[in-house]
Amino acid sequence: xxxLLIVGSVAFDAIETPFGKTDKILGGAAPYIAxxxxxxxxxxxxxxxxxxxxxxxxxxxxxxxxVDTSAIERVEGGKTFFWRGKYxxxxxxxxxxxxxxxxxxxxxxxxxxxxxxxDIVMLGNLHPLVQLGVLEQMTTKPKLxxxxxxxxxxDNALEDLKKVIAxxxxxxxxxxxxxxxxxxxxxxxxxxxxxxxxxAYIVIKKGEHGAFLFHKGQVFFAPALPLEEVFDPTGAxxxxxxxxxxxxxxxxxxxxxxxxxxxxHASNLASFSVEKFGTERMQHLEKEEVQKRLYQFKELxxxxxxxx
Amino acid sequence: xxxLLIVGSVAFDAIETPFGKTDKILGGAAPYIAxxxxxxxxxxxxxxxxxxxxxxxxxxxxxxxxVDTSAIERVEGGKTFFWRGKYxxxxxxxxxxxxxxxxxxxxxxxxxxxxxxxDIVMLGNLHPLVQLGVLEQMTTKPKLxxxxxxxxxxDNALEDLKKVIAxxxxxxxxxxxxxxxxxxxxxxxxxxxxxxxxxAYIVIKKGEHGAFLFHKGQVFFAPALPLEEVFDPTGAxxxxxxxxxxxxxxxxxxxxxxxxxxxxHASNLASFSVEKFGTERMQHLEKEEVQKRLYQFKELxxxxxxxx
Numbered sequence: 012x013x014x015l016l017i018v019g020s021v022a023f024d025a026i027e028t029p030f031g032k033t034d035k036i037l038g039g040a041a042p043y044i045a046x047x048x049x050x051x052x053x054x055x056x057x058x059x060x061x062x063x064x065x066x067x068x069x070x071x072x073x074x075x076x077x078v079d080t081s082a083i084e085r086v087e088g089g090k091t092f093f094w095r096g097k098y099x100x101x102x103x104x105x106x107x108x109x110x111x112x113x114x115x116x117x118x119x120x121x122x123x124x125x126x127x128x129x130d131i132v133m134l135g136n137l138h139p140l141v142q143l144g145v146l147e148q149m150t151t152k153p154k155l156x157x158x159x160x161x162x163x164x165x166d167n168a169l170e171d172l173k174k175v176i177a178x179x180x181x182x183x184x185x186x187x188x189x190x191x192x193x194x195x196x197x198x199x200x201x202x203x204x205x206x207x208x209x210x211a212y213i214v215i216k217k218g219e220h221g222a223f224l225f226h227k228g229q230v231f232f233a234p235a236l237p238l239e240e241v242f243d244p245t246g247a248x249x250x251x252x253x254x255x256x257x258x259x260x261x262x263x264x265x266x267x268x269x270x271x272x273x274x275x276h277a278s279n280l281a282s283f284s285v286e287k288f289g290t291e292r293m294q295h296l297e298k299e300e301v302q303k304r305l306y307q308f309k310e311l312x313x314x315x316x317x318x319x
Numbered sequence: 320x321x322x323l324l325i326v327g328s329v330a331f332d333a334i335e336t337p338f339g340k341t342d343k344i345l346g347g348a349a350p351y352i353a354x355x356x357x358x359x360x361x362x363x364x365x366x367x368x369x370x371x372x373x374x375x376x377x378x379x380x381x382x383x384x385x386v387d388t389s390a391i392e393r394v395e396g397g398k399t400f401f402w403r404g405k406y407x408x409x410x411x412x413x414x415x416x417x418x419x420x421x422x423x424x425x426x427x428x429x430x431x432x433x434x435x436x437x438d439i440v441m442l443g444n445l446h447p448l449v450q451l452g453v454l455e456q457m458t459t460k461p462k463l464x465x466x467x468x469x470x471x472x473x474d475n476a477l478e479d480l481k482k483v484i485a486x487x488x489x490x491x492x493x494x495x496x497x498x499x500x501x502x503x504x505x506x507x508x509x510x511x512x513x514x515x516x517x518x519a520y521i522v523i524k525k526g527e528h529g530a531f532l533f534h535k536g537q538v539f540f541a542p543a544l545p546l547e548e549v550f551d552p553t554g555a556x557x558x559x560x561x562x563x564x565x566x567x568x569x570x571x572x573x574x575x576x577x578x579x580x581x582x583x584h585a586s587n588l589a590s591f592s593v594e595k596f597g598t599e600r601m602q603h604l605e606k607e608e609v610q611k612r613l614y615q616f617k618e619l620x621x622x623x624x625x626x627x
Contacts, residue, residue: 101504196409199545220528223545232542232619237507237531271622305626311540312620314579318613 019135040135048257327443348443351557356565
């Protein structure tokens with residue numbers, strides 16, 4: 012079993028969907044990633060930054076899941092990153108109503124000594140130079156560095172983004188971002204262009220339409236489980252990333268065949284995340300539920316066809 | 320092996336895509352369905368109507384594939400149905416530039432005696448009362464009646480559409496149409512509502528995002544094969560329907576397990592159809608290519624996960 016090092020925002024979110032709205036609740040990429048990865052009973056650590064308004068109980072909840080929170084810097088007199096957003100009726104698009112960067116604006120990540128030689132690093136969505144800064148502090152090159160990013164950095168820090176992309180093994184982005192980054196509409200072509208930028212594995216997420224894993228001309232696809240209702244899509248991509256890296260940390264097998272399994276586990280966990288507001292569903296997720304839904308994934312996708 | 324009875328338009332299409340444009344070429348639901356189904360070496364017949372402007376060579380091409388064309392009524396002095404359309408850059412939406420209904424406006428389908436007791440009927444997209452009229456002429460209730468339709472009939476002939484829906488076993492529609500017909504946004508809920516209207520099997524097509532098969536609380540999903548380029552999406556849905564019914568006619572097994580295979584074959588054949596203009600790719604498709612791509616479908620979707 013490998014340790015998993017997670018870099019990402021820790022935040023307050025205020026979310027409005029057609030089903031209701033929340034006050035400030037636990038948000039940010041890192042808690043979603045860590046909660047999802049914790050389903051595999053691994054050890055992980057979060058590198059992040061918070062203000063003194065951040066409740067200790069959230070950190071305790073994470074620690075109770077074997078998440079080392081000692082590298083989450085608490086800034087006295089500072090305020091935690093805050094995002095407020097509203098989803099449209101189709102749940103596929105949202106408006107950002109408010110963003111307060113707060114302490115995240117001066118985030119200078121410091122990798123704890125105990126995590127400078129971990130095998131797997133998950134770089135959650137942040138400024139590319141922050142992501143790169145983490146990689147540069149590693150004393151041993153990780154066996155697997157996974158990068159999540161978004162169109163905001165393509166618009167505002169493309170050269171920095173390309174630098175960090177050149178240093179990672181896996182990139183996870185959504186279909187529109189893959190098109191923007193590559194300049195290709197076809198996802199097959201887009202993946203090839205992005206592979207040439209550095210990463211050997213390209214994960215293209217299509218939300219409710221599933222996710223592709225591209226690698227050297229091979230391709231694997233996992234659908235999203237069709238749900239009665241999507242309640243709150245916030246954090247689905249981070250939950251996916253946490254499931255993907257958590258499973259790989261647990262199994263220590265970085266073959267393409269095992270990455271297929273990781274993608275299925277990732278999709279499975281993401282399907283739970285969207286069923287309640289924020290991290291609520293992931294905080295109370297039972298192993299039996301996860302297993303049951305994995306069985307549904309098999310039923311959904313597996314078939315027998317004789318090839319001549 | 321069962322015979323397959325196909326009802327659908329036979330048409331001229333003029334198509335413009337970002338890759339080029341065509342003059343009047345062979346189009347209409349029935350030729351796409353029949354060409355696709357012919358991959359399974361079955362006997363089929365088309366019920367349709369054409370004008371005296373329709374080239375005999377198209378009919379000969381169909382007959383050379385074991386498609387009985389004797390019930391394609393040729394109207395002397397009449398003109399064949401004509402559609403002109405233009406696809407947008409993303410290939411997911413198109414504008415209809417011209418529609419000449421011509422002889423299709425007075426189409427009164429007559430089922431030949433030799434086909435009044437076939438096991439499988441494929442009702443291609445047409446006025447619901449035409450589709451119903453075909454079912455009413457059957458002397459023996461088919462084992463499987465499959466209905467394709469579109470939003471136009473939901474807007475303009477909903478009550479007639481509901482009548483024919485109540486009489487079929489399978490309905491194939493796209494995701495937006497499923498939402499419109501059911502009034503439900505969630506496809507899981509939409510399928511349940513439509514199942515209550517009559518069909519035991521609901522196929523929801525999502526174009527490049529694949530297709531679902533719903534049946535009594537069970538669900539199966541086939542992705543679309545990720546392609547380098549989609550050249551012309553015209554007829555992909557009809558090719559899918561032809562592959563689905565052709566495989567079932569060939570195997571004579573109407574179980575849910577076998578329908579899963581039929582959905583995979585359908586998706587596989589549709590992936591070829593979009594690679595050239597009109598029916599061109601399907602007219603020259605070799606069995607070896609089909610087998611090779613089926614293997615790609617397995618690679619794309621199959622995984623091994625141990626369930627505890």
